[in-house]
Amino acid sequence: MARRKFEAIGSTADIAFLLLCYFLMTTTMGDQSGLQRRLPPIPDSEQVQDQKVNRRNIIIVRINSADKLFAGSEAMDISILKDKIKEFLTNPTNDPNLPEKEPVEKNGKTYMKSKGVISLQNDRGTSYQAYIAVQNELVKAVNELRDDFSRANFGKKFSRLTEEEQAIVKDVVPQNISEAEPKDTGKK
Amino acid sequence: MSKFGNSTNKKEVPQASSNSLSDIVFMLLFFFMVTTQMRETEQKVKVTMPVASEVAKLERKDLSANINIGSPTLQYQAKYGTDARIQLNDSFKSVNDIRDFIAAERDAMSEAERSLMTVNLRVDQDVRMGIVSDVKQELRRCSALKIMYAARKPQKD
Numbered sequence: 001m002a003r004r005k006f007e008a009i010g011s012t013a014d015i016a017f018l019l020l021c022y023f024l025m026t027t028t029m030g031d032q033s034g035l036q037r038r039l040p041p042i043p044d045s046e047q048v049q050d051q052k053v054n055r056r057n058i059i060i061v062r063i064n065s066a067d068k069l070f071a072g073s074e075a076m077d078i079s080i081l082k083d084k085i086k087e088f089l090t091n092p093t094n095d096p097n098l099p100e101k102e103p104v105e106k107n108g109k110t111y112m113k114s115k116g117v118i119s120l121q122n123d124r125g126t127s128y129q130a131y132i133a134v135q136n137e138l139v140k141a142v143n144e145l146r147d148d149f150s151r152a153n154f155g156k157k158f159s160r161l162t163e164e165e166q167a168i169v170k171d172v173v174p175q176n177i178s179e180a181e182p183k184d185t186g187k188k
Numbered sequence: 189m190s191k192f193g194n195s196t197n198k199k200e201v202p203q204a205s206s207n208s209l210s211d212i213v214f215m216l217l218f219f220f221m222v223t224t225q226m227r228e229t230e231q232k233v234k235v236t237m238p239v240a241s242e243v244a245k246l247e248r249k250d251l252s253a254n255i256n257i258g259s260p261t262l263q264y265q266a267k268y269g270t271d272a273r274i275q276l277n278d279s280f281k282s283v284n285d286i287r288d289f290i291a292a293e294r295d296a297m298s299e300a301e302r303s304l305m306t307v308n309l310r311v312d313q314d315v316r317m318g319i320v321s322d323v324k325q326e327l328r329r330c331s332a333l334k335i336m337y338a339a340r341k342p343q344k345d
Contacts, residue, residue, distance in 0.1 A: 013210035027224030032252070032308060033243040034338040038329050053199050058282045125319030129238045131320075132339055136240040143242060178322070 035135055040178065057099040057115045059088050063134055065125030072098045078133060085141035089173075104133075106168045111153070117176045143177045149173050233258035233275045240339035251304050252292040252336070255286070256318060257311030272315045274323065283322045290330045297320040310338040 061081070062070040069076055071084050074103055090113065091098040099116035118138055143158070148168050150158040154165055161169065235258045246252055256275040260268045264280075273280050274291045294302050307327055311320055327335060 013206070013213050016210055016217055020213060020220065023217065023224065027220065031248060032246040032336075033341065034237075034246070034308070034336040034337065035240055035242065036244055036246075036334070036336045037308070039324060039333040039335055041331060041333060042328050073219055120316045122321070124316060124321065126317040126322060127313070128315045128317060129313035131236040131317055132240055132313070136242050137336065137338075139240075140241040148299045188242040 010129075012099065032149070035132070035139060037135075037177070038181070054100070054115075056097055058117050058119055059085070060121060061085075061138070062121045062133065063123065063126045063130055065123040066128055067130040069130075069134060078137060081134065081137045082141045082144070085138060086145060088118075089141070089145055091112050091116075104172060106171065109153075111172045113172050113174075117178055118177045138177055142173065142177075146170070146173045167175045190278070204213055220227075224325050229254075229275075231256070232261060232264055232276075232280065233273055234261050235308065235310050235312045235336050236314075237340045239342045240337075242341055243339050243341055246306060246308065246336060248270075248304065248306075249299055250333050251297065252306045252308045253290065254308045254310055255323060256310045257315055257323065258310075259314075269328050272319050274313070274319070278283075283319075286323060286326045286328050290327070290332050304334070305332065306334045306336050308336050 015185050021126050038168065046097055059072055059159065061071075064070070069078055069081065071081055088098060091101065101112040103110045104113045105111075120134065120138070148157045149172065150161055150165070150169055153169075154161055158169060233256050235256055255277065257272055258275075259265075259270045259272055260280070274282065274283060274286075281289070290307070297305060304323060309320070309323070324335070327333070
């Protein structure tokens with residue numbers, strides 16, 4: 001009697017092993033992460049006029065076909081792009097060449113919101129790796145600004161705020177990255 | 189000597205320990221069933237995702253449509269060459285097929301969730317931006333505006 005009982009358990013283990021192998025072969029680990037973006041909708045022909053942005057409010061970040069990076073009008077290394085963007089978006093010295101700020105009121109408090117927009121342009125020959133590296137730096141700059149803002153106004157890191165507070169911070173420090181229409185310069 | 193000669197005593201000891209084996213295997217099985225997802229398509233292009241430190245997780249995996257862009261894997265190189273290609277579902281497609289693909293993905297979702305659809309762009313890091321821009325323009329035309337550039341986190345050291 002005892003012997004038969006053990007055999008039954010042994011076969012359950014075998015069946016479970018088979019199932020285990022089946023799942024190991026047919027499934028993948030779910031690790032889908034990335035940089036989330038919203039593409040601009042295709043503009044209607046009437047809307048084109050009011051898309052003009054004041055020149056001081058826009059910074060053009062360009063990556064050319066040799067993966068060289070230009071921000072504003074100067075060539076720069078990717079390691080200093082983040083600080084450049086942060087300076088551009090905060091405009092600490094109220095430089096007339098850097099974006100203007102407008103007051104926005106949230107819950108009775110007034111915050112200064114930058115009107116700056118980052119325009120990211122790439123070439124058809126730009127490598128995807130360089131493109132993502134630049135995108136990543138831009139997101140990092142905005143994330144750090146959000147963290148600074150949260151610390152200054154709520155005394156906590158952005159990720160530890162409540163949902164309403166996060167919504168306020170997101171509104172005051174928006175992620176204004178515009179991905180321009182591709183330009184056909186340089187040969188592929 | 190009588191101690192070693194006793195065969196009945198010898199047999200019972202090892203057999204008792206196999207009881208827990210099935211429990212352990214079942215636990216492993218459940219772990220894999222919960223943490224993994226079905227591999228729905230065969231990878232026909234090689235995708236090595238670029239590294240980005242600021243990645244965010246995709247919350248609703250069931251609401252995403254995957255577009256793979258990369259150079260074909262070895263077995264397909266004879267037929268399709270090594271130039272970057274777009275893979276939708278199980279086959280190589282061109283930019284013009286994206287419209288139908290997005291429409292089909294939309295149809296598979298419930299009405300309320302359609303606006304939440306994210307297009308997951310899984311692009312190889314060596315691909316040139318030209319093809320990616322074409323895909324992005326086409327997605328704008330289909331008004332599938334929520335996209336995600338798939339990337340992996342840098343290894344911590």
